[in-house]
Every structure is written in structure tokens, then in C-alpha cells.
Amino acid sequence: MEFSAIIVAGGSGQRAGSGPAKQWRQVGGQPVLRWSVAAMLQAGAKPLIVVVPQGAEAEAQSALEGLQGWHSVIGGTRRTDSVRAGLDALKASPHPIASVLIHDAARPFVTAKHIRALLESLSEAEGAVPALAMADSLKRQDDEGGLTATSRDGLYRVQTPQAFQFEALIKAYDALPLDAEMTDDAGVLEASGGRVLAVPGDPMLFKLTYPEDFAMAEALASRRRAVRIGQGIDAHRFGAGEELWLCGIKIDHEMGLIGHSDADAGLHALTDAILGAIGEGDIGDHFPPTDPQWRGVASEVFLRHAADLVLAKGGVIINIDLTLICERPKIKPHRQAMRERVAEILGLPVDRVSIKATTTERMGFTGREEGLAAQAIASIDMPL
């Protein structure tokens, strides 16, 4: 999907209780802002502008660490000032922009499905918003403090993201008086005579406003993640005059391993398992064996790279399990040192790193001690 996006992370969130502003608080193990920025980037937002309050650039940087493809600009005191700052940044972008999504950072659970429905509606109108019919009865408070019934017919709750044809929204903001108060961007477009369509809203697009909302978001966040599994296999040939590196440990042996980098088949299999779980190809895609800069390099560089990619995608490695297949060297004396080394590289507790070994009963290339093989699986908790 081709679209640009502005995520407004400017609110002070006084109704959400004490503590940091709500966009920096944690939900499901990551800052509120990170949820929607990651979802928008994954759906193809380009460029993506995050509007942050003056002085909060470092907080945004830390909340979005590892995510690529966003820029921040400083917002203003009112929401409309912040959106104007975001639109100015888009206008200055070298990318041709046809449509823009504007989203509140405090609605973390936006998905590609919401985005697609909104963008499709832009072929029929200048703007599109998610709208929910009122389920609760409505009452209006009278002067004496009593409540009187009000019809809910034709009333909707409107959410974000809201989608707009870019030029139409620019014109609408240009025509809007600078001191005008607007609670959403569809209102700005309507004020200039633009047409806004409704797409079905989603209760999951609720806005974190009150302290209780965070408890609900926490419960929902766990349902928006899934465990993904990846597997990796590698083998290298034994050769004289080479060092033997296995699972990040140097082992004294009469033969070493030949091949890509330091030929550490254990770390290669493990790197491929992690890359597989997150859909990032294989080790050769990231570190081509034909590239001389990787000759002889310590394979922990590759494993760290894979672990950094997991982090950038909001993932958490749950556990890894690796089997080395060889007759010799005997692995058992080195097993604990290998576990500790791999745990250190991945930043995991040792009990989440399993390393085992087997022989093939003298059968095949490992049995004849021509080489050594490794198999690994990794399980990773990832945002859906």
C-alpha cells in the first residue's frame, strides 16, 4: 500500500493519571507510540512523520529504537498545530504524496486491515474515517443535574487513523483559521467543503485516555502477539591448519572448519533459525560469502545482527535449541561454555539456550569425520 502517515504523539494525557505522558508508557512490553509506528511502517507508510512535543525528541528516539523509516518533527500546543507541523514535513518530502493517514499515538492497535479499508475509500471521497455506531443510550445533563434521554439515531463515534487525499487536506488546513479548535482532521476537511466517508470502526481502535484503559490495553496486547518458529541447518568441512570455532568457543582439535567467516556451523545454523522465524531470509542474504569483508570474521557478528533485527521488529527471543552433529571433537566438555557464550551474545538467560550433540554412528560425512553439521530452532515472540 502506498501512503504517507502522520502520527500525533503530542498529548500530555492529564486524564490518564500521573507518570510519563501516555505515548511513552509501556503496553505489552513496548511504548504505546511504538505499536502504531511499527504497524504503519509494516503496512508501507512512506514517509512517516511522528509529531512529538518540544523537548521529547530523545524519548521518541528511545521508544522507536531500531525501527527504520520514520522522522520526527516538533508539534504545537493544539492538535491542529501539531498536524500542520506534520503536513509541512510531508510537503518538504521529495516523495510524491497522494494520500495521508493521520493517527493518534494513543490508539495502539491499528492494523493493515484498517489502513486498507480507509485508503480504498479515498477513491470515492476526499476523506475517510472509522466510525462506530453508538451502542449505549445517550443522556444529556440538565440544569438541575438530572439526565434526560437523547436520541442516538445517526450519531457515531469517530476514531483514527483518518485518511485523506493529500492535496485536499493541505487546502483545508490552508483555509482553516490559525486559532480554530478542531478535535479531528475530518472536521477540518468538512469545514472546507470536503466529503468524508465512514468505514466501519473497530472497538480495538479505542483511545488510551483513562488509567483503566491501560489495564484493558495490557490484556489485549498479549493477544496481538504470537510465537514464531524458525529452523536453520549448516555444515562445514574439516581442514588441517584451521582453527575450530563452535558456538562462539575456540576448541583445541587437530582439525578446524573451512568456509564462510570462521566456519562456526553452530552459530550459522542458529543465525538462520532466528532469521527464519522473522522472515528475513538467510545468513547469505545478509552476509554474502563472496564478500571478502566476511572472510575469517567471528560469526557472533551475524548472530548479533539477527538478534538486532528481532529487536527492531518488536520481537523477543524465547528460547533456542541447537544440536551439533559430529563424531569428534567431543562436545560435552564445552557445552556449558557454549551455552554461556550464546546466551551472552543474544542477551538471554542461560536456561533459554540449549546446546546438545549427537553422532551419526559413523555413518555419512559426519561419521567419516569429513565435516560437522548443526541444526537449530528458535522460538520468538513477535507482534502479529
Ligand code: MG
Ligand atoms: Mg556456514
